Amino acid sequence: MEKNTSSSSQKNSRIAKNTIFLFVRSIITIAVALYTSRVVLSALGVEDFGIFVAVGSVVAMFSSISGSLSSAVSRFITYELGRGSEGKLSSVFSSSLLLQILLSICLFFLILLIGGWFLNSKMNIPEGSLSAANWVLLSTAITFAIGMITVSYQAMLIAHERMKAFAYIGLVDVFLKLGVALLLTIATVDKLKLYTVLLTLISLVIFTIYYFYCRYNFTSSRFKFVWDINLLKEMFGFTGWAFFSSSVAIINTQGINILMNLHFGVLTNAARGVSTQVENALNQLISNLTVAMNPQITKSYAAGEKSYMHQLICSGSKFSYFLALFFIVPLFIEAETVLNLWLKEVPEYATVFLKLTLLTMLPQVMAGILFTAAMATGNIRRYALIVNAVSVTVFLFAWALYLNGYPPETAYLVHLVIRVLLIAIRLQLLKSMIGLNPFLYFKSVILVIIPVTFIAFVIPLTILLLPIPDSFWRVVVVTLLAASTTAFTVAAIGLTAREKVFVREKIALLRNKFMRLQRDA
Numbered sequence: 325m326e327k328n329t330s331s332s333s334q335k336n337s338r339i340a341k342n343t344i345f346l347f348v349r350s351i352i353t354i355a356v357a358l359y360t361s362r363v364v365l366s367a368l369g370v371e372d373f374g375i376f377v378a379v380g381s382v383v384a385m386f387s388s389i390s391g392s393l394s395s396a397v398s399r400f401i402t403y404e405l406g407r408g409s410e411g412k413l414s415s416v417f418s419s420s421l422l423l424q425i426l427l428s429i430c431l432f433f434l435i436l437l438i439g440g441w442f443l444n445s446k447m448n449i450p451e452g453s454l455s456a457a458n459w460v461l462l463s464t465a466i467t468f469a470i471g472m473i474t475v476s477y478q479a480m481l482i483a484h485e486r487m488k489a490f491a492y493i494g495l496v497d498v499f500l501k502l503g504v505a506l507l508l509t510i511a512t513v514d515k516l517k518l519y520t521v522l523l524t525l526i527s528l529v530i531f532t533i534y535y536f537y538c539r540y541n542f543t544s545s546r547f548k549f550v551w552d553i554n555l556l557k558e559m560f561g562f563t564g565w566a567f568f569s570s571s572v573a574i575i576n577t578q579g580i581n582i583l584m585n586l587h588f589g590v591l592t593n594a595a596r597g598v599s600t601q602v603e604n605a606l607n608q609l610i611s612n613l614t615v616a617m618n619p620q621i622t623k624s625y626a627a628g629e630k631s632y633m634h635q636l637i638c639s640g641s642k643f644s645y646f647l648a649l650f651f652i653v654p655l656f657i658e659a660e661t662v663l664n665l666w667l668k669e670v671p672e673y674a675t676v677f678l679k680l681t682l683l684t685m686l687p688q689v690m691a692g693i694l695f696t697a698a699m700a701t702g703n704i705r706r707y708a709l710i711v712n713a714v715s716v717t718v719f720l721f722a723w724a725l726y727l728n729g730y731p732p733e734t735a736y737l738v739h740l741v742i743r744v745l746l747i748a749i750r751l752q753l754l755k756s757m758i759g760l761n762p763f764l765y766f767k768s769v770i771l772v773i774i775p776v777t778f779i780a781f782v783i784p785l786t787i788l789l790l791p792i793p794d795s796f797w798r799v800v801v802v803t804l805l806a807a808s809t810t811a812f813t814v815a816a817i818g819l820t821a822r823e824k825v826f827v828r829e830k831i832a833l834l835r836n837k838f839m840r841l842q843r844d845a
Contacts, residue, residue, distance in 0.1 A: 374590030
C-alpha cells in the first residue's frame with residue numbers, strides 16, 4: 325500500500341512539474357501569438373486575412389487524417405511505454421512514420437487537386453485575389469505535409485513526458501512567427517504570399533528540431549523499415565475511428581468556415597479568424613494540463629490501475645474547467661473593449677463570435693480528458709460512432725439554418741447546445757468502457773462546477789452597472805475581480821481536501837523553483 329501511495333505521489337509530482345513547464349510556456353505563447361495576430365491582421369488587411377482563413381479551411385478539411393494519426397501514434401507509443409516494451413515501441417514509431425510519409429505525399433497532391441478545384445470554382449474570393457489565394461493553398465499544403473511527418477516525433481516526446489523540451493520548441497515556433505509578422509510590416513512584395521511561404525519555412529525548422537532531439541534522446545525514434553502486418557492492421561483499425569472523430573471535428577469548424585464564406589463572404593471569415601485566434605491561444609493554455617495528464621491516464625489503464633485513472637479523469641476535468649474560467653470570464657465580459665484595444669481594425673461580428681466561442685469552450689475543455697480515457701482502451705469504435713453521429717449535427721443544423729436566412733452567429737449557438745449534450749453521452753459510454761461511474765462524475769465534477777461558474781460570472785458583471793467608461797483600466801479591474809472571485813470560489817467549494825493539498829504542494833514547488841532560479845542568477 326505504501327509503495328502504491330509513493331508511486332501515485334511520484335506520478336502526481338511528474339504531472340505537476342510538466343504542467344508548470346507547459347503553463348509558463350503557454351502564458352508567453354499567448355501573449356506573443358495575440359500580438360502576432362494583431363500585426364498580421366494590420367499588415368494583410370481584413371480582406372487578405374479573410375482569404376487566408378478561408379483558404380486555410382480548405383486544407384484543414386484534409387487535416388482530419390493527420391489529427392487521427394496523431395491520436396493513434398500517441399496512444400500506441402504511450403501504451404507501450406506503460407507496458408515497458410521497448411522493442412515494440414521502436415516498431416510502432418517506425419511503422420507510424422512510414423505511414424505518415426506515404427500519406428503526406430498522397431494528401432499533398434489530393435489537396436492541390438480537390439482543394440484547387442473547390443477554391444477556383446466554388447469559393448467566394450474577391451476579384452483580383454484568386455492568384456494569391458492559390459499561392460496560399462500551395463504553401464499551406466506543403467506546411468500540412470511537413471506537419472504530418474512531425475507528428476510521430478512530437479508524439480514520442482510527449483509520451484516520454486519531456487514537457488520541458490516540448491515547451492521550448494513551442495516557444496521557438498511562436499517567436500519565429502512573431503518575426504515573420506514583424507517582417508510583413510516592412511515588406512514591399514505581396515504580403516499574403518510572403519506570409520504563407522515563411523510559415524512553411526517555420527514548419528520545416530520545427531520539424532528539424534523535433535527530429536534531432538528525438539534521435540539524440542530516444543533510440544526507439546531512429547527509423548528502420550518495418551512492415552508488421554498485424555501492427556499495421558491494429559493501428560489502422562484504431563486510426564479509422566480516430567479519423568472519423570477528427571473528420572467530424574473538422575467539419576464542425578472548417579466546414580462552418582466554408583459555409584460562412586459561401587453565405588456571407590470573406591469579411592465574416594476574418595471575424596471568425598479573430599475569434600479562432602483567441603480560442604486557439606486559450607485552448608493551448610488550457611489543454612496543457614490535459615497534455616501532462618494524458619500519458620498518465622493511458623499508462624494507468626495499461627497497468628490496470630482503474631481507480632487512479634478515474635481519479636485523474638475527475639480531477640483533470642475540474643482543473644481544466646477552472647483554469648478555463650480564469651481567462652474566459654473577463655474576456656467574455658470585456659470582449660468588445662479587448663478587441664478594440666488589441667486590433668487596429670475590428671471585423672464586423674468579431675465581438676459576438678468571440679463571446680459565443682468562449683461559451684462553447686467551457687463544456688469542451690472537459691471533453692478532452694474524456695476522449696483521452698476512451699482512447700486509452702484502444703477500442704473506440706462504439707464511442708466514436710455515437711459521439712460523432714451526434715456531433716456532426718452541428719454542421720447540418722447550421723447549414724439548414726443558413727439556408728433559411730439565419731445570421732452567422734447561429735452556428736455557435738447550435739455548437740454550444742450539442743457540446744453540453746455530448747458530455748452526458750460521453751459519460752454513459754465510458755461507463756461500459758472503463759467502469760467510470762457517471763453519477764460519481766456528476767457529483768464530483770458537474771455539481772461542483774455549476775455554482776463556481778455562476779459566482780465567477782455574476783460578481784464581475786456587477787462592474788458593468790457602475791459608471792466606468794470602456795478603457796484599459798476597466799479591463800484590468802474586471803480581470804482582477806474575476807480572477808480573485810474565481811480563485812476564492814474554487815478554493816472554497818470547487819476542490820476536495822486532497823486536491824487542495826495537491827495544489828498547495830505544487831504552488832510551493834513552483835515558488836521554490838523560482839527562488840532557486842533567483843539565487844542562481
